[in-house]
Amino acid sequence: MIVGADAADDRAILTQSATLYASYGLSRVYYSAFSPIPDASKALPLVRPPLVREHRLYQADWLLRFYGFEVGEIAGKGMLDLEVDPKLAWALENRxxxxxxxxxxxxxxxxxxxxxxxxxxxxxxxxxxxxxxxxxxxxxxxxxxxxxxxxxxxxxxxxxxxxxxxxxxxxxxxxxxxxxxx
Amino acid sequence: MTCQVVLPVVGTVPAWREQARALARAGVPAEAVVWRVGDGEADLFAGAAPVATRSGRDLRLPRGAVETLETALCHSDPERFARAYATVLRLTDGAVRWGDRSDPAIRRILAQAKAVARDIHKMHAFVRFREVPSGRQRRAFAAWFEPDHPIVEAAAPFFARRFGDMDWLIGTPGLTARFIGGALTFAETAPGARPPEDATEELWRTYYASIFNPARLMVQAMQSEMPKKYWRNLPEASLIPSLIRQAPMRAAAMQAAAPTEPPARRAMVARAMTAREAAMPETGTLGAARAEAAACTRCPLHGPATQTVFGEGPADAALMLVGEQPGDREDLAGRPFVGPAGDVLDAALAEAGIDRGGVYLTNAVKHFKFAPRGRRRLHQHPDAGEVEACRWWLDLERRLVRPRLIVAMGATALAALSGSGHDLLRRRGSVEAAPDGTPVFVTVHPSYILRLPDEDLRAAERARFGADLAAAARLLAAARG
Incomplete structure (x- = not known):
């Protein structure tokens, strides 16, 4: 999934991933931060989003697949925290x-x-x-x-x-x- | 009194295995052996004779331990043989458990095995062959590589499998692997010149430079995958510094260039696609209703579910069975009652003497409601809002089919038909009325029977469910007659 080319927040992206894993038996979702290419469409942004966002999405994806988390627990606010990883953020909120x-x-x-x-x-x-x-x-x-x-x-x-x-x-x-x- | 064991340079690991077995059988303790890799035959009792201070025994190791130990023996650490021998003795005695990371020797062995595996992986990735003139039918290649550890014997079979139809050699500062005519041999490297430059290398460098993406440059990540210590022997490494330097300028130029408009043809095609209308069956039939329900968006359940599971059965059926919602299997198949609950229902219908093909089967809610959990989909009961939204379809089915008796299976179906699903078990077996006057026979849902914990209770409930359906069939026959 290309991340950052439109206004979809992390919660929407992770919900889509969860549906793909559960309903379609997909083995793995890859997230790629949008990077502009020469001669792109006008509808696409010119600047790339922070690469940390892609990193946090991978961490959240692992939590969904291997650690028994749900989308509502890790992306409750819409966007993932860029400063701390999602698991630590959940632990800090659920002490x-x-x-x-x-x-x-x-x-x-x-x-x-x-x-x-x-x-x-x-x-x-x-x-x-x-x-x-x-x-x-x-x-x-x-x-x-x-x-x-x-x-x-x-x-x-x-x-x-x-x-x-x-x-x-x-x-x-x-x-x-x-x-x-x- | 220590004895010295000299292992050969080629075939070190199998030689160690033999020596370790012999020493353990002779009962030599680990402190009494000094291990060395060198030239000459491995001579067990060179030096002082070994003193057996423990009873001789055969080595017994857990299955995973052997492979990891032998991988760790390809490390460059000079203490590796002594540590491995001491560890296999302790494992055989039961003094330590394999995989116990609180033991420093086991921890070191595991770390070394990991380092060796990483080194072998890098060797598989970064050996670069150059073609050399071959006097034979097969093409000939040569490569030079400098691994961190003596891994040539462990890494060479990969190349033999991959380049089985060519002759090649890989030279390293330690051993040289030669693959001539399908036979893989190892020998110590004689000092000599590196293989000459290759025309293909220029093509490889051009390709490498052209696939480089300047907008997505991550120097640290690249160096962790392709460490600098290998750059000396990689032809593309000479390009890397200039590519890194130019990347910001190229990315900025890309942003400054104005994007082009899509061709007018694309707008025309998009308009044509939205204006296209699917052929719809005539309104007022079950077929039309099914087609319309496939596009229903009245409640949010249509999003994650695979498809709408409309009712199934003849349009003139006298008996109509209403369940709760489609389950996992029904959602994938598109038909109601084809999963485990459907099997219970089929058995009960057969027992009551009712033909499944002659009744109209449907559900109160037409989409599967679930929570995704990893790979599974956990069933969830639809809430009142969703039942209310989907009731429109249920009423439409009742108007089109006009059954003489409706069987409500479960609390949700009862709520959709009579307004309230409370006290199901108290109302079970009674006949109530739907808003338009059609009699509604109340019973449980077959999945309730599947969820009962006790085996005897389940059998009893199955029988009771079958009796309920038989009672419904008798009511229908009485009304007809």
Missing amino acids: AAFPVDVNRAPKEMLLRVPGFGTRTVQRLLAARRHRTLRYEDLAAMGAVMKHAKPFIVAAGWSPRGLTDAAALRARFAPPPEQLSLL
């Missing part, structure tokens, strides 16, 4: 569900932790049958601890006040830029 105990939580909840990918969760579930998981083991399993730290509880780790901190989003979003007035 009541966290922190999650990595030794006890079901698979669906582990998949929703930012920084835990599908392979990490598979390794986690295989390893916790044999022993209790500690914080140090999680990084070895491929989890991104910088993102996961505020949202999990493991043997030897508790996020304490971090989960509900007001400034939590600021830790992940890029620092605000001072634009020039000149």
Whole structure:
């Protein structure tokens, strides 16, 4: 799907993808940011949209296919957040569900932790049958601890006040830029 | 007391496998062995004799471990053989579980296997052959490549499969792979000149420059796919710096150029397409109603659903069965009651002695309402607004078919026919009246039976549903007679 050539917002694009996967059994949707070509039609914009938008759509598409999310959960506001990835944005808005105990939580909840990918969760579930998981083991399993730290509880780790901190989003979003007035 | 094991340069990994089996059987611990890759025959007991401090055993490994271990042995790390031998002993003893990432040795092996796999992939992508004169029937090619790890033996079979009808050689600083007359051999590389320049390379460079898109330049992404360490041996690499430099200017020139108008012919074709009218059957028949319903947009359900599932049956049917909405199978097939609920209904109709071809089957809502979940479509009950919007079609069907008895299956059908779907189980078996006076027999929907958890309860309900339909058939016969 070409993104950014018309006024369709991310929610419409992701709804279309969800319909294609469910109703038509499509195996994969590719998103491409519109890039202008020589001698294009007048109806098309001349400037290309930010490539980050294409990146966020791919992340959202993976959430729909592999992490059990719905379109309404990730694109509720219409457009995806460009500063943080959709999974982290969902976690920041739904902090009541966290922190999650990595030794006890079901698979669906582990998949929703930012920084835990599908392979990490598979390794986690295989390893916790044999022993209790500690914080140090999680990084070895491929989890991104910088993102996961505020949202999990493991043997030897508790996020304490971090989960509900007001400034939590600021830790992940890029620092605000001072634009020039000149 | 340590013993030294020397592995050959060609066929290192199979030789390691043999030595490891022999050492484990002899009971030599991992600390007592020093591994080396060098010339000469691999001599097991060179140096001091091995001291067996553990009982000899046969190596037993999980299936996935062997392949990963042997891939990791193609790494350039000099400690790889010792680490692999220690790990296979620990795996056999059960001291560590394969895939346990908290163990540093397993973690290192997995990381090395990944690095080797990436290197083999890059070798498959970036070897560039040049044609050399061949004295034989087959064409001959030569290439020079510099991999990070000694992967030539692992990567060469790909080229043998792909270029099976040519003679080629791939030279690397370590080993050279030769494929002459269909036979793949490996030998140490003798110092020599690189293959000469090739005329095809100029064509390749022209092609590469022409497919470059200046408006979509991402230098970092390109370098992560094609790292700079390979550029020395790639012919197109000399073009890359100038392409990157010119890209912003070319993109700006593209934006500054005015776009052209589409030809007038295109507007004419668009007008003709919208003005075209499909042949419609005469109004007032079921066929016309079906065609009109196919384009219905009264409620939003028409968007995601595949097609309208109109009613099916003879236009003079005396009995009309109304369900809730089409399911997943009905949505794809376009006919009502062809899925699991349809099978239950067919069985019950047969039991009651009613011919399915002689009744009119339809649904209160004509489109499939669902929520997409990954690859599946989860059925959702239509809400009151959608039932109200679709009631127009149901009333039209009733006017055209004029049944003498309508069977309402389920709460939604009952709501569409009588205004309210409450207390279905209490009203079950009774006869109510539709707004125009037609009798409506109330029963459950067949999918309710499928959703019951208990097997015995299901069988009982099936029998009861069949009895309901038989009662409806008796009522119809009594009214006729």
